[in-house]
Amino acid sequence: MLGVLRQSPSVHVFREKYGDIFTVQAVGMRSTYVTSAAAISAIYRNSKSFVFQPVRLEASAKMFDMPRSIVYDNDYMRETLYPLHHRLLASSNVVPMVDALIMHTVDGVKELSSKITENQWSTTLEEFGHRTIFRAISASMCGPRFPAEKAYDPFAAFDDCLPLLAAGAPALFVQKGIRARNQLIDMFEEYLGTPGWEEGASELITAIVDGARNESQPPWTDRELATAINSDFWAANGNMSWGFFWCINLMLHEPQGLAPLYEEIDAARDSWLKAHPSADLSGDSWTELAEFLNNASLPLITSVVSETLRVSLSSFSVRAVVEDGVTINGYPQFEFGKGDLLLCQIRSVHLDQEHYGPDAAAFKPDRFLDSGSVMQGGARRPFIPWGGGVSQCDGRHFASKGCKFAFALFLLNFDITLDPAYEAPSSGSALLDTSRIGAGILHSTKPTHILVSKRK
Numbered sequence: 001m002l003g004v005l006r007q008s009p010s011v012h013v014f015r016e017k018y019g020d021i022f023t024v025q026a027v028g029m030r031s032t033y034v035t036s037a038a039a040i041s042a043i044y045r046n047s048k049s050f051v052f053q054p055v056r057l058e059a060s061a062k063m064f065d066m067p068r069s070i071v072y073d074n075d076y077m078r079e080t081l082y083p084l085h086h087r088l089l090a091s092s093n094v095v096p097m098v099d100a101l102i103m104h105t106v107d108g109v110k111e112l113s114s115k116i117t118e119n120q121w122s123t124t125l126e127e128f129g130h131r132t133i134f135r136a137i138s139a140s141m142c143g144p145r146f147p148a149e150k151a152y153d154p155f156a157a158f159d160d161c162l163p164l165l166a167a168g169a170p171a172l173f174v175q176k177g178i179r180a181r182n183q184l185i186d187m188f189e190e191y192l193g194t195p196g197w198e199e200g201a202s203e204l205i206t207a208i209v210d211g212a213r214n215e216s217q218p219p220w221t222d223r224e225l226a227t228a229i230n231s232d233f234w235a236a237n238g239n240m241s242w243g244f245f246w247c248i249n250l251m252l253h254e255p256q257g258l259a260p261l262y263e264e265i266d267a268a269r270d271s272w273l274k275a276h277p278s279a280d281l282s283g284d285s286w287t288e289l290a291e292f293l294n295n296a297s298l299p300l301i302t303s304v305v306s307e308t309l310r311v312s313l314s315s316f317s318v319r320a321v322v323e324d325g326v327t328i329n330g331y332p333q334f335e336f337g338k339g340d341l342l343l344c345q346i347r348s349v350h351l352d353q354e355h356y357g358p359d360a361a362a363f364k365p366d367r368f369l370d371s372g373s374v375m376q377g378g379a380r381r382p383f384i385p386w387g388g389g390v391s392q393c394d395g396r397h398f399a400s401k402g403c404k405f406a407f408a409l410f411l412l413n414f415d416i417t418l419d420p421a422y423e424a425p426s427s428g429s430a431l432l433d434t435s436r437i438g439a440g441i442l443h444s445t446k447p448t449h450i451l452v453s454k455r456k
């Protein structure tokens, strides 16, 4: 059954066949899939019985190779490291990291512009957009001294293997991913030993390192710290870089391409310059760009970011049952025992026609404009890209603002179109690789060829 789930092009169809909740027993593991918004929200509301922390701890060991001694033998991770993430990534504290992302994206944009020597540059969106945002996210977290460019390929190999590592696949199938993971951990260890590595690094990373070196008993070694930083690095880059990528890609496949978004960003820029005649939005001053981006009204771009997450995300929001004899409110017929795992399928909620209508599977750029996020009767449509309840994604403020601002910076600077020399599917969603179930934003099935020129 698990094999069937992995290969299925659209796991949400299982809801029609098996209902809101169904249990699968495979390779000695019992997992329950939860597919409806009502059941998932009941699980989120009962945070005493359905808990994320044991899942997160086990993932640290199993997927990110954090030594079990630091994960389980003392409470430093639970008591200090997790609350630290929560605090430093809160909306009011994450501003410097968002600013750093703007600054590094502006640098990335300048570097890309310098490559456009002729009228048009023929490239792929992977090289042009994904690689650039990966480097900007890396620098905003770890500082510009971390060799992000060198980390790109090992990260991709590790990330590709992550669903198999999560599923506990035999060593033969995960060898390449484990080699890549070791390469990344080596790089982070070396980076922590480089004098001045902290310069330009986020408070998130410097506080983790300071705390684990000075407060944890026993102190963590740099090797142990490297495994923890790799795990945060994945949490940020694994999803956010693809979120940004799909914002551009899905729009490029729309009949009008990026035109409606150019219109919005140009109007916002013009009205900002009218109100702030001395502002410099040419790209030379990232601080002025940051001020503009933080204050500009960009409803369509914001809607595209949400709609992109809705259509491209396939995360499981996992909860462990921590006591025997528990039921999900509203579903008394299913009883769970301690240790059972509930896999809440975010994708099946987001593609549910009951909430999103008959065109639920389609990418509609303006779906989240105005009243689009509200159903008849006034209830909000269920939208849970960050999971929910007390354990929803700590990085959501950084990720949502970061995707929007980076996207806006690309729109200000580049004319991007699909390259007509290559055949493109009629919809960008056709490029989503739906076999990567449960592990975050989907990847693409093949490269997207584009033509880029500088905007006048």
Ligand code: HEM
Pocket (backbone or CB within 6 Å): 052, 056, 085, 089, 232, 235, 236, 237, 239, 240, 243, 313, 315, 316, 317, 318, 385, 386, 387, 388, 389, 390, 391, 392, 393, 394, 395, 396, 398, 399, 441
């Ligand atoms: C588009 C980008 C992102 C998406 C779609 C995403 C999605 C998620 C989801 C679905 C969860 C599980 C939450 C749950 O089960 O309720 C999660 C957890 C988490 N994410 Fe993200 N995430 C993104 C970006 C980030 C970034 C940029 C960071 C860090 C800078 C981050 C850090 C975390 C952390 C620390 C948790 C664990 C939260 C906890 O244990 O309470 N994420 N994320």
